[in-house]
Amino acid sequence: MSYKNNHSILSKPNDPVEVIRDALSKALQFYYPLAGRLREGPNKKLMVDCTGEGILFVEANAEVTLDELGDAILPPCPFLDGFLFNVPGSDGILGSPLCLIQVTRLSCGGFIFALRLNHTICDALGLVQFLNAVGEIAQGKYAPSITPVWERELLSARDPPRISCTHEEFDDSIDHSYPNYGATVQQCYCFGPKEIKSLREHLPPHLSTCSSTFELITACVWKCRTISLDMDPEQIVRLSCVVTALGKHNNVCLPLGYYGNTFTYPAVVSTAERLCNSPLGYAVELVKKSKAKMSEEYLRSAIDFVEVRGRPPFALEGMSDFLVSDNTRTGLGEIDFGFGKPVYAGVAKSTDLISFYVRSTNKEEREILVPVCLPILSMEIFQQELKKMIG
16 A cells, blocks of 8 residues: 655654554454464364464655656556565464565655465455554554454354355366466556446447446456467366345345455356357356355355365466456545555455456546556556557
């Protein structure tokens, strides 16, 4: 997250490093599991040992202004290694700090807040809840307005476990490899009102009026990506959409303040040939199907799956797999440590098989940025296919 120089908001010391570090130490008294360490129990089950060892905090300075950085703060951020120093020995899953935070002062008076989180501890919504607590304490509150709830038993496996749904996201029996997989490059693509309007024009009336921006972008990117990879026509391609259980249509009852992982990523599949040769509406329907799978029963079935079969390896492992996560509504852009809201709030980069959707710095246009990773030659084809769709 990047913040402008806006010291007039705080009456206390203006140094963001001091303000945030002090607030973090106080917030961790309420979110004490974050200061612990992960251990592995029976059947590879992960548990948090609340040791109180703390998180890592790095203080840094950079002789550059926010204006000079410009779009370099957007994914893929070329200065990530500088804004988030990988402290040696800190990036393990077990026995390592669960959170690494770096605050970098800029010469203009603004600052960069960068964070790395062990995702097994909480999801994006849980992280935002924690950071909001830090922000509230930084601005003078003695306790967060939302009391954190650490009741992991609320999402424990049923007794007896019951795998009641089909979980294609865990299916490792299908060959999802891609023989020409090589070094990848990453580029970020912008979808604003103009691009969304163009995509709607590719759909029949019954889909055009009921498809969300997320569904349109995801269908478009998945189709263009698959075309660019030039796969065998019979290759099975798989799309997973990260869906939170806390959505208004998912009927999962969890107490206010719960901050564990409340999402799953239901998958849909197609042959490469059918996805590439069908109208965009075919891909849109599949995206809708992925989202519609999510329910309390689906979530609990996924939990039971892990209980019965052990923690599965992440089945998404080849370029024919693709996972998307919409980070535009997590509330990350509202985090205020007393210096105002961030100019940009989102991921610094994506990975080969995952695209995280984020808001652009152009708040008026409500543009969405989509980082995409592909082999170099495939990226050129992707751009050509995308241009055909959005003009």
